[in-house]
Structures are given as C-alpha cells and as structure tokens.
Amino acid sequence: MSLRVVDNTPSEATHKRNPGFPLDLDWVERIRMNRSALERRAGTIGARRTVKKDYQLAWLLKAITMIDLTTLNSDDTDGRVERLCAKARHPLRQDILDKLDVGSLRILPGAVCVYHNFVKTAVTALEGTGIPVAAVSTAFPHGLAPVETKLREIELSVADGAREIDIVIERGMVLRGDWQALYDQVKAFRKACGDAHIKTILGTGELATQTNIAKASLVCMLAGADFIKTSTGKEKVNANLVTSLTMIRMIRWFAEETGIEIGYKPAGGIATAGDALKYMALMKEELGTHWLQPHLFRFGASSLLTDIERQLEHGLTGHYAADYRQPMV
Incomplete structure (x- = not known):
C-alpha cells in the first residue's frame, strides 16, 4: 500500500510568532459564548465518520x-523518560x-513533554532527531506558587x-475577572521563555463557564501566547469538543483582528x-486544513x-493487535 500525502501549507519556518498586543479590556468584555449553540455544533462532529x-x-x-508525547506522573524516572524518547524516535514499527x-x-x-527534572534527560535522548522537548512549568498543575519561583522554573x-x-x-484570576493580573503574569512568563514557545494551560474544567474560557483565551493570546491549551490532564474535566470549539473560535477571531495565527x-x-x-475534523472545519500542522495544533x-x-x-491486516505489540514505555 502507498499513501499519497500532499502538503502545501506554510511551514513552521515561515510562521510569524505572536509578538503580543496591549490588553484590550473592551474586547474582553464584549465576549459572550452561547453554550447551547456550542453543544449543538460540537455534537455534529462526533455523530458522523x-x-x-x-x-x-x-x-x-x-x-x-x-x-x-507525554509523561507527567509522580513516579517518573530517567529510565521511563528515556524509553518514551526511544518511542518518539520510532513511533511506528518498521513493518507498518x-x-x-x-x-x-x-x-x-x-514534542516530548516532561517535568523540568527530566528536561536534560529528554534532550540528550532526542539528540539529532529535531524533536523538541516541552517542559511543564510554573508550579504545574495548579500554578499556585510565588511568581518569582515560577519565572525561575521557566528560566531553568x-x-x-x-x-x-x-x-x-492561576484559575482564580479568571474566576475573579482580574484580566490585568492574568495578562501581566502571562506576559512575564512569555518574556522568561525567550525563544522557547509558550503554551498557556487554562485548566478549562475549573473555569466555570464557556465565556470565562473564551475571555481567558483572548487575554493569554494578547499577552503573547504561542498556543492556548485546555488542561493539565489532572482536572476532573479535561479536553472536550465544546470547550475546544470555544477556544478555536477565539483563535479564529484573534487571527481575523491581528493577522497572527x-x-x-x-x-x-x-x-x-x-x-x-474528531479533533482534527473540528480544526479542519473551523480553521481550515492549514491549522493541521505541528506548529499550530x-x-x-x-x-x-x-x-x-x-x-x-x-x-x-483487518486484525487488531494486542497492546503489548505497540508498547509505549
């Protein structure tokens, strides 16, 4: 079998990074999300192949x-991270x-995503592959630590x-509507990242409403975020299509207003x-095939x-293999 793959979309090399913009509170306060409409739209994605x-x-x-490719467990070890990186080097069996x-x-x-303690291990294990290492930072998963500590963790x-x-x-900033504090903190994090790209995790399952999620998305993008991300994976409610639709539509609005993707x-x-x-279909239908690239999704x-x-x-083959034939770690 031979699969023909045609990809004429712009590459990461030509992608313009988000420079950040002044906080526009008028824009933030204009945002209203209709949850019922979002649910109806999201329901159309899972209802068909x-x-x-x-x-x-x-x-x-x-x-x-x-x-x-992620490992964020309390019992992570250098050995587990090295095995994950070995899988990243060869994600599919050669016969496939x-x-x-x-x-x-x-x-x-x-990318391979790990705690800060394992960044060096992952960088060494991935040397020569071009696969970037992503580190979860700023007191992951709750974000409740002095800002100086969080900035230092990014720098390290x-x-x-x-x-x-x-x-x-800090989810409390969203729940209080303290948009200036959220903007200032994300902007400081972005500065500490330097050339490293910043993904802002909103913890959407703890933000109460889709309107809060939309506003937080916009504030983070204005502050210079390269990505907006739903969850840490540690919340009771993590990624879902409804929340994704909210965030994706804010990305589209932001691109229309600023020209930045x-x-x-x-x-x-x-x-x-x-x-x-399902998520790829949602991205394609809402933002276009262009967004189905590693530097945008x-x-x-x-x-x-x-x-x-x-x-x-x-x-x-027409047959499902046992899980152990495709071991992760």
Whole structure:
C-alpha cells in the first residue's frame, strides 16, 4: 500500500510568532459564548465518520506528527523518560511503515513533554532527531506558587534545553475577572521563555463557564501566547469538543483582528484514534486544513499513539493487535 500525502501549507519556518498586543479590556468584555449553540455544533462532529479507508490511515499518520508525547506522573524516572524518547524516535514499527510505503516521510511526534527534572534527560535522548522537548512549568498543575519561583522554573527549563514551555495560569484570576493580573503574569512568563514557545494551560474544567474560557483565551493570546491549551490532564474535566470549539473560535477571531495565527492544544482524556480524528475534523472545519500542522495544533496525550498504531495495523491486516505489540514505555 502507498499513501499519497500532499502538503502545501506554510511551514513552521515561515510562521510569524505572536509578538503580543496591549490588553484590550473592551474586547474582553464584549465576549459572550452561547453554550447551547456550542453543544449543538460540537455534537455534529462526533455523530458522523469524517474519513474512511486509506484517507483515515493518512489522517492517523498526520495525527502522530501532532502528538506531544507525554509523561507527567509522580513516579517518573530517567529510565521511563528515556524509553518514551526511544518511542518518539520510532513511533511506528518498521513493518507498518514498510507496508504503508511511508518510510521516506518524517513521521515523528510534535514534542516530548516532561517535568523540568527530566528536561536534560529528554534532550540528550532526542539528540539529532529535531524533536523538541516541552517542559511543564510554573508550579504545574495548579500554578499556585510565588511568581518569582515560577519565572525561575521557566528560566531553568529553557537553560536545560526545553524549546517549548507549557505554563499554567492561576484559575482564580479568571474566576475573579482580574484580566490585568492574568495578562501581566502571562506576559512575564512569555518574556522568561525567550525563544522557547509558550503554551498557556487554562485548566478549562475549573473555569466555570464557556465565556470565562473564551475571555481567558483572548487575554493569554494578547499577552503573547504561542498556543492556548485546555488542561493539565489532572482536572476532573479535561479536553472536550465544546470547550475546544470555544477556544478555536477565539483563535479564529484573534487571527481575523491581528493577522497572527495561534496554536491550539487539547489535552487530557484523548486516548483513541477516534478521538484524534474528531479533533482534527473540528480544526479542519473551523480553521481550515492549514491549522493541521505541528506548529499550530498538538494533542497532549500519553496513550493515544498506542491506539493509532493499532488502528494502522488493523487497516493493513483487518486484525487488531494486542497492546503489548505497540508498547509505549
């Protein structure tokens, strides 16, 4: 089997990074989200199959390139991180690549995401691959620490070689409507990141309303965020299509007003190939195929790759392999 993959969209090299903009409180206060309308629209995504047969296999290969392969457990070790990085180097078994005839394509995850303590380990393990290391920072997952501590953590992760920093906002600022404080803090985080890209984790499951989520999204983008991200994966409610639609529409509005394209990262609970296809369909329909690139869209996931590999093998053989044939770590 040979899958033809055509990609004429702009690359990361030509992407214009968000420079940040002044806080526009009038814009923030104009935002209103209709949850019922969002739910109806999101419901249309999961109610139908998006792609089939060879097209589905091609989409799943594309999905691999947009995964932030993640381990954020309290019992993480250098050995576990090294095994995760080994999987990142070879996300698919060679026999699957050969049968799909895609060995010449660069099918690697978008990043490997770890705690600060393991940044050096991951950087060393990924040397020569071009796969960036992302570090969760700023007192992940709750963000409740002195701002000086959080800034120092960012600086140390960047110094250790992290090229992306996933920061967490203080949810209380959103719940109080303290947009100036949120803006100032994210702007300071962005400055501390330097050339490393900043993904702002909103913790959407703890923000109470879709309007709050939309406002927080805008404030973070105005402050210079390169990505807005749903969740830490540690909340009771993580990524879902309704919240994703809210954030994606704020990204679209921001691009229309500023000309700057911001990335989106749903995280938490995205574990199956079917989940991935739904999110990719939502991105394509709301923002266009252009946004289905690693510099504009990522999945935060730890087990998604295993299911994608199983689905690819099923597409080739008609049979599902046992999980242990595609071990993650």
